[in-house]
Each structure stands twice: as structure tokens, then as C-alpha cells.
Amino acid sequence: MARRKVTSIDVAREAGVSQSAVSRAFTPGASVAEGTREKVHQAAVRLGYRPNAIARSLITRRSHMIGMAVSYLDNHFYPELVQGISDHCQKRGYHILLFTAGEGDAANQELQRALDYQIDGLVLASVSLSSEIADRCHAAGIPVVMVNRVSDAPTASKVTGANEHGGRTIAHFLAKAGHTRIAYLAGLEETSTNRDRETGFMAGLAEAGASLHARAVGNYSAEQSARAATEMMQGSAPPDAIFCANDHMAIAVMDALREGLDLSVPEDVSIVGFDNVGPAQWPTYSITSFSQPVDAMIEATSETLFEAIEAAVEGEAFEAEAIELPGKLIVRRSSRIPPGTGDTWELPA
Amino acid sequence: MARRKVTSIDVAREAGVSQSAVSRAFTPGASVAEGTREKVHQAAVRLGYRPNAIARSLITRRSHMIGMAVSYLDNHFYPELVQGISDHCQKRGYHILLFTAGEGDAANQELQRALDYQIDGLVLASVSLSSEIADRCHAAGIPVVMVNRVSDAPTASKVTGANEHGGRTIAHFLAKAGHTRIAYLAGLEETSTNRDRETGFMAGLAEAGASLHARAVGNYSAEQSARAATEMMQGSAPPDAIFCANDHMAIAVMDALREGLDLSVPEDVSIVGFDNVGPAQWPTYSITSFSQPVDAMIEATSETLFEAIEAAVEGEAFEAEAIELPGKLIVRRSSRIPPGTGDTWELPA
Numbered sequence: 001m002a003r004r005k006v007t008s009i010d011v012a013r014e015a016g017v018s019q020s021a022v023s024r025a026f027t028p029g030a031s032v033a034e035g036t037r038e039k040v041h042q043a044a045v046r047l048g049y050r051p052n053a054i055a056r057s058l059i060t061r062r063s064h065m066i067g068m069a070v071s072y073l074d075n076h077f078y079p080e081l082v083q084g085i086s087d088h089c090q091k092r093g094y095h096i097l098l099f100t101a102g103e104g105d106a107a108n109q110e111l112q113r114a115l116d117y118q119i120d121g122l123v124l125a126s127v128s129l130s131s132e133i134a135d136r137c138h139a140a141g142i143p144v145v146m147v148n149r150v151s152d153a154p155t156a157s158k159v160t161g162a163n164e165h166g167g168r169t170i171a172h173f174l175a176k177a178g179h180t181r182i183a184y185l186a187g188l189e190e191t192s193t194n195r196d197r198e199t200g201f202m203a204g205l206a207e208a209g210a211s212l213h214a215r216a217v218g219n220y221s222a223e224q225s226a227r228a229a230t231e232m233m234q235g236s237a238p239p240d241a242i243f244c245a246n247d248h249m250a251i252a253v254m255d256a257l258r259e260g261l262d263l264s265v266p267e268d269v270s271i272v273g274f275d276n277v278g279p280a281q282w283p284t285y286s287i288t289s290f291s292q293p294v295d296a297m298i299e300a301t302s303e304t305l306f307e308a309i310e311a312a313v314e315g316e317a318f319e320a321e322a323i324e325l326p327g328k329l330i331v332r333r334s335s336r337i338p339p340g341t342g343d344t345w346e347l348p349a
Numbered sequence: 350m351a352r353r354k355v356t357s358i359d360v361a362r363e364a365g366v367s368q369s370a371v372s373r374a375f376t377p378g379a380s381v382a383e384g385t386r387e388k389v390h391q392a393a394v395r396l397g398y399r400p401n402a403i404a405r406s407l408i409t410r411r412s413h414m415i416g417m418a419v420s421y422l423d424n425h426f427y428p429e430l431v432q433g434i435s436d437h438c439q440k441r442g443y444h445i446l447l448f449t450a451g452e453g454d455a456a457n458q459e460l461q462r463a464l465d466y467q468i469d470g471l472v473l474a475s476v477s478l479s480s481e482i483a484d485r486c487h488a489a490g491i492p493v494v495m496v497n498r499v500s501d502a503p504t505a506s507k508v509t510g511a512n513e514h515g516g517r518t519i520a521h522f523l524a525k526a527g528h529t530r531i532a533y534l535a536g537l538e539e540t541s542t543n544r545d546r547e548t549g550f551m552a553g554l555a556e557a558g559a560s561l562h563a564r565a566v567g568n569y570s571a572e573q574s575a576r577a578a579t580e581m582m583q584g585s586a587p588p589d590a591i592f593c594a595n596d597h598m599a600i601a602v603m604d605a606l607r608e609g610l611d612l613s614v615p616e617d618v619s620i621v622g623f624d625n626v627g628p629a630q631w632p633t634y635s636i637t638s639f640s641q642p643v644d645a646m647i648e649a650t651s652e653t654l655f656e657a658i659e660a661a662v663e664g665e666a667f668e669a670e671a672i673e674l675p676g677k678l679i680v681r682r683s684s685r686i687p688p689g690t691g692d693t694w695e696l697p698a
Contacts (some may be wrong), residue, residue: 006489048488065446065466073432079422086449090459095466097414098445101436110439117414139397140355251631259632282600283608285634302579 529661
């Protein structure tokens, strides 16, 4: 393990050619005599030398690395996103340089570091983007795609689900099913996902002639959500329905109410979530949830990213895009449902 | 977004110094006049230039990137591992270059690519290592740590839980609890985790004077495990206990049996898993499981990796280590239990 790395200098010596000949021999499109290329490759194999993608990136101006920042991986939604985007990148010969950081300042400090690597693009999953970072990326010609988050940064592309429409749909659905004490369990209040879902939910309640019975904050944390929902249900006027701002919270709430308070879902209280990925689909939970089309989000994120990278490389202008992908309310057993409802439920036109 | 990246050449021009002065100004420890350094930094700020970690890595021979290969992220165990190891690396100024690939050949093809980046180390989580890759890494002076997998490669360090002891403990536990038709649901049969857990399990059954009633293969897949367990229970002589080679399979089995066949766990059949992470601990499942100490595994993996990296950089020899971390059987509600059992159960000395 202590042996130093084999370098192009060693290969040049072994092949009896110049170091620049070695570098050209490993640079796609570079001009080098076929005999030289052959000698270099044979020497490289003998010495166990691998062409140095990093040195090459200084010539081609491409590192083939995509920075990806995620704030947490315990919510099933994000491992699916990371794996899917990584698979797409690998198909194109790119790889993910991972940055794990909480929301907010910690995340943005890590992002500063991301820019010390010559990444060709940056994907932010569930991480908010400071305008400072956005400006730095823009100045450095690094395309940024935010997935499942939006920011005011005009230079960053955004890929999201139908957060506001989903919240609005859920409000109408719960009212239509005859609930009269409808509560909202908020996620992290500074996030765009929570803001948009809650905005749509409140608008939907108003349209349905209903009002919000109770509100608590779970901060997208399983522990905090379990505690908040338990307090809600132990209060003097417990809700008959709780819209949890994502499935990760809805699962923790169902566990807390069924196992901790011995309540039945939906007999005692309806639970509705958001995302429709991972455990929400497991029979044990069977959560009514507004879907985020994770495969489509992965696809849109990759396409947007690589279009922007190609444009940046060609020196062409690229307009940041804002892509909202449609979802639908998947009706399962965690909620009472309006008469005659099928597998999905849509807002009456 | 179309603006090209600001380079050291631009900074040199802006600062009125040579390009090598710019590179020295950003290279820790490099000699450069204070006035020059100051001019360079001011020019860099004006242009939004970030020191290029990659170019610097050609001087320092450190990329500060750790390659990490994972075969899948749907099993909760791996996101926890990735996040924990990433957090450790970031504390040291390193970042994870992620490689997602299935087990076997696909994984090893991706690993070939990992070596095209000047990674300072390689972590394999749930990915087997071909001897060819091991040799390449050794030749390139790249330390390798395998976590939750072992291979015969003498140059790779290994960090695992107590797989064989765990399997053996579970066999004794199930026999002691009075089960007489004990089944094993295997994971991927070519993996060391499945091999070691099954070896220990079979040895434990023999020691306890019991024999294996049935065996099926779930390949660490939720779908295949649900199908295999359903067939087992619908057979003419269904088991009264199933040891699932990991919790990811145990959860799918519990869902299939409780929701699909309307069976009760543990009244109709005891379910025991392995890993004790994520949903196994959720009240809805409450799975009796042999623990893998994920935090200790993260710690051991990081320590081993960075000791080896330091040694490689210093040109010192480093012995590959094989670290097995102890676990214990966490007793929960998914299994019948021997009389007088507490929260955990240990093999009688």
C-alpha cells in the first residue's frame, strides 16, 4: 500500500517518449502518432498506470464530476433521488461528488467547498441555495439544478413536484370525505416544499368552506412529528384528520398514534402524507399520499443539468429552467375517503 | 451560465503577476512574496476565482476525494453508512465520490472508472472486490476498506459486524424459545454476509440439536423475499420461525405475511432479522434483530482509511486490517422468546 502512485513520467520513461506524448496519448482527440500511442499504452499496462482523469480535466476543462448536496438521507425520498441521479450521471461517464450537510448555513459552508473541486455541475437536493453560492456558481460557469427545493436565484434551474396543487387537492379531499377537524403538521417552515404545500392546503380549505382546526410543526423530523401528533391527539379537541407535509413524518405519526396511543387509522384519525415513495406504499402503512414522480424528477434533473453543461462548454447561453412535474393523490387505507373514490382522487374541474 | 470558468491565467493578468505566482499563492506552504499573495487574492476576489483543488492535487498528490461504492441504497443500512462516512470525511476536508452499482461485475466495471479519478482512498460498502481491482489499487497506492463485505484480497482492510456469531446466536435463541420448524431465508448467496450468517446459523442449530426445516432465497430483495416467505407459509408444513438474513428482507416478509396472508407475528410465525437499523426499530415492526453497530462501523472504516492514507502519503507500509465489531441480539415483539428474556439475549457461555 505504501508504493507511490505510478505517474505519466514513469510511463514516459518506460515507453521512451516525452511526458506530453503520454498525456496526448490519453487525451481523446489529441494528436499523437499511432506508434507512439501504442508504445504508451503498452507501457501503461506494464506499470499498472491509469490515465489521470484529473490531469486530463485540466486540458479538457471537464472533471466529469457533478457536485450533489443532500441535507439528509433518512427520508426514503433522498436515497432514491441520489441513486437515480448517480445512475444517470454514470451512464454519461460522470460521477457524483457527494456533500452531506444539514439545511441552511452548514449546507452552504459545504457548498463553498464543492466549488474548490472543478465540478462541471451542481445538484442541490433538499438544500436551499444562498444567493452568494448561486452567484459564485454563475461566475464560475457551473450550472446549478435544485431538486425538490426552489430559491429566488434566477441562475439556478428548479425541478419540483406539484407542491401547491397537491396541498390544495388534499384539503378538498379531506373536506369531501366529511372531516370537520382538519389539522396540518408542518415540515421545516423555511423550506419551499413546506411553504408551497401549506399555501395550497390553506387555499383548498378556504375553497371548501373549511377552516384549519389545529397546526403543529414536525420539522420533517420523525421524533418531533411523533411528539407533536401525540400532543395533538391528547388535547381536548383532537383532530379527525392530519395532513403531514411529507410521508417521512406521516409514518412516524402513524407509529406514534397506533402503537403509542392505541388509536386506529383512519377510524380515529385520517392521516395523509406527501411524496408517495418508500414505506408509504408498504402495506403496513398504506398511506394516502400526493405523489412526487421521483423517476420523472430524476430524469428532468439529469436532462436539465447536462443540457446546461453542454451549453457552458460550448460557451453558449443557457436559460435556467423551472420545471414542475405533475403528481396525483394516491388513495390508500390511512384515510377516510369520499364515497365512490377509486385508487386516485382529483380535484373536480 | 454560459460564461467560461475564471482561470489562474485571468487572475495572473488581473493581478499583473505570473501564472505560477498565482498557483503558488494558492498552494499551502509554497513560497511567494506577501505582497504578491495579497495582489493575487484581491484579483481572485474581484473575478470570483476559486483556488483549484484539482490543480493543487497535482502538486500535493492529494485529491481529497474518497471513492465510495455502494450496491444499493434502498436497504436503510446503506444510507446511514454513506451519510456517516461522508460526515467523517468532510470533517477532515475530504469528500465522497460516489459509485452506485449492483453487486458483481457491474460494480467492478464502475470501480475501474473510480481509479480514473485520483482518489486518495476507496470504500466499498456491500460491494465485493475483484482481485484485479484490489491489485490495481495496491499498485496505485490507493488504500481500500471494505465495510460489511469481505474478500480474499490481502491488501484490502475489512470492517464487519459479528455475522457468524450473530447467526449462531439466533439459532440457539429460536430453539430455546421452543420453535421446532425453523427456516432460513437467504440473502445474495455469493455475499460474505449471507455466507457467514448462514454458516453460524447452521452451526448453532446443530449445537442446539435442531435441524433446518426449510430454506429459501430472498437475495436481499424485498419483492423476492415477500414471494419466498409467502410460498413457505402456504406449503404443507409451514415453518414456525424464519430467520431472514437481513432486516430489509424481514420487513418485506412481515408485510407479506400480515397483510397478504393475514397471519400474526409472532403468534403464527416468529420473524428474526439482522442489522437492527432503520424500520426494524419502528413500533409497527419491532423486529428481533442481531445488531450491526453502524456508528462503530462508520468510525472504524474512517479511522482505518485515513491511517492508511497517511501511511501511503508518507511512503510508509500499512498493514491491511480485518476488524470485526461485536453486536448483540436485540429482543423485540416479532418473535416468541425464551422465558425470562430481557431486552437482549446472549449465548450462554
